[in-house]
Amino acid sequence: MNLNLIFIAISHCLLVYVQKAAGTCLLPIVFRNSAWRDSTKGNLNFTDNTMSGWRTTAYFQNISQWECFIENSYELKGYLIFKSLPTVIFRGVHYTGYMCMQLTKVTDYSYYYYLVQPQQSIASEERIWYSETATADISTICNTSSIEPLEQFHMLIKSGYEWEARQYCPNPVLANFDYTYFGSDGIVYCHRTLAQWQVCGDRQTMTFNYTACNKIMGYSSGGQVWCVGTISSKNTFFMVYNNDSDVNELTTFRFTCF
Incomplete structure (x- = not known):
């Protein structure tokens, strides 16, 4: 009688385990x-x-x-x-x-x-x-x-x-820069002595002066993007986020990688 009871108990445990293993996988x-x-x-x-x-x-x-x-x-x-x-x-x-x-x-x-x-x-x-x-x-x-x-x-x-989710922008860009904008047609639209790219004011934000150069950067119509992630090895790669309200993911996008 004791052996039968033990066998039944073990069988029940195995059945419960199999049902658990076959259950729904849950995400974190x-x-x-x-x-x-x-x-x-x-x-x-x-x-x-x-x-x-x-x-x-x-x-x-x-x-x-x-x-x-x-x-x-x-x-x-x-x-x-x-x-x-x-x-x-x-x-x-x-x-x-x-x-x-x-x-x-x-x-x-x-x-x-x-x-x-x-x-x-x-x-x-x-x-x-x-x-x-x-x-x-x-x-x-x-x-x-x-x-x-x-x-x-x-x-x-x-x-x-x-x-x-904002992060400090990586060290290589923690400065204020002049830059030159080359269009996809190869034409230079903004000369480096006129354009302004600022990071020092807010170390988590890249700000572009569209008065100095009216070419859109980082798909941001407002001229500001937030640093959100950096990967560094021999080179530094970082991602910025565009918080504009009119992003359509067709011609304007949330993320840009530098």
């Missing part, structure tokens, strides 16, 4: 039910377990909806891992896209990330891995043999907290 709390701005993809919306707005194509089909795939990957390795919803179909075969974001926290309201996967020709050269199977392991999805170059970092800023 900081992303759940919130909206974020992506420097590459625009506005993203998160639920407890999905992300929408991160648009790409594969086999000439559009994808913008993603589902959390491996829970706790952020706590363990700093990864956010998603699978595409729905699958894409090519020659009758269903393919699932898998995306691995390697995140680094900048502030409580901002992160920068890299996509950890080689570029894929079937994905319009995006770093998304596609498979015929609905299962994949973390080492395959997050292929560390090919990570984006240092200067190709992406920024995520939580919507409504852009002011709190």
Whole structure:
């Protein structure tokens, strides 16, 4: 009788474990039910377990909806891992896209990330891995043999907290500058002795004097952008944020990389 009781207890525990493992993958709390701005993809919306707005194509089909795939990957390795919803179909075969974001926290309201996967020709050269199977392991999805170059970092800023995400501009630009503006047609529109680019007044803000040079910088009609992220190695790369109210993500944009 005792042996039977023990067997039943163990069987019950195993059943509970299997149900738990097959349950819904949850995103980190900081992303759940919130909206974020992506420097590459625009506005993203998160639920407890999905992300929408991160648009790409594969086999000439559009994808913008993603589902959390491996829970706790952020706590363990700093990864956010998603699978595409729905699958894409090519020659009758269903393919699932898998995306691995390697995140680094900048502030409580901002992160920068890299996509950890080689570029894929079937994905319009995006770093998304596609498979015929609905299962994949973390080492395959997050292929560390090919990570984006240092200067190709992406920024995520939580919507409504852009002011709190500001950072000091990097040391090489903590000064006041004259600059020359070269148009895409090769014509010089502003001479360096006339234009003014100021950072000293507010170390988190780059201000351009449009009276001296009326050419738009950083897509900002007001002439101000905020520094939000910096990556440095042999060179320094930094991202600025345009807080104008009339940004359309077609001809004007939120983010510019210097």
